């Protein structure tokens with residue numbers, strides 16, 4: 001199995017090398033990709049999914065980011081293109097998937113399983129960044145969608161917390177800065193109380209973005225994903241950010257207490 005993963009990494013490198021890998025933003029995505037692949041593999045083992053297939057989904061999920069950044073100069077989907085759709089198009093319409101080992105798609109004992117798995121991969125990649133999953137997915141597709149989404153969320157906490165502080169995580173510095181950032185508005189805090197992600201359409205301040213990122217952890221599907229996030233410690237860093245404003249301090253305290261409730265007792269219905 002190591003061999004097919006190595007072949008897939010080789011194909012991924014061949015593709016990503018077409019872009020400026022010296023660019024810090026490209027490097028950030030490459031590092032994120034490998035981590036999400038590893039985490040997806042780990043979650044896959046724990047939830048009874050095929051860990052190699054889950055790992056491959058992690059490796060492929062953000063492939064659209066390179067073209068997005070090159071064409072539009074930003075990772076913000078709202079200002080450019082839906083990177084998940086773009087990545088799935090590059091892989092499954094333009095045929096990049098053909099460079100990755102066929103073995104990943106073979107389901108032991110299932111005739112024609114390869115095309116089934118290919119479809120599953122396409123769906124999981126298209127849906128990895130959506131606020132909610134579409135209705136009517138079959139059980140296996142749903143499983144892999146959830147594994148990938150959990151793995152991605154898990155590593156996003158790291159991206160936000162670790163340097164370099166660029167357009168994605170510079171808000172950490174701003175929010176803990178001179179106290180000029182305003183507190184989060186009621187709509188955002190309502191999502192905290194309701195234990196759900198903040199809709200992307202909601203235009204956010206930097207502090208609201210930070211809270212929104214933490215809210216993603218309310219929607220982690222699997223206990224193993226929560227365990228990974230706990231162990232990493234990045235969510236704790238975000239929720240304990242040293243803000244100056246009293247209301248913001250209180251909002252972070254609320255967030256911590258809601259997260260504790262959500263993780264100890266499950267999500268609110």
Ligand SMILES: [Fe+2]
Pocket residue numbers: 061062083084128129152
């Ligand atoms: Fe993504």
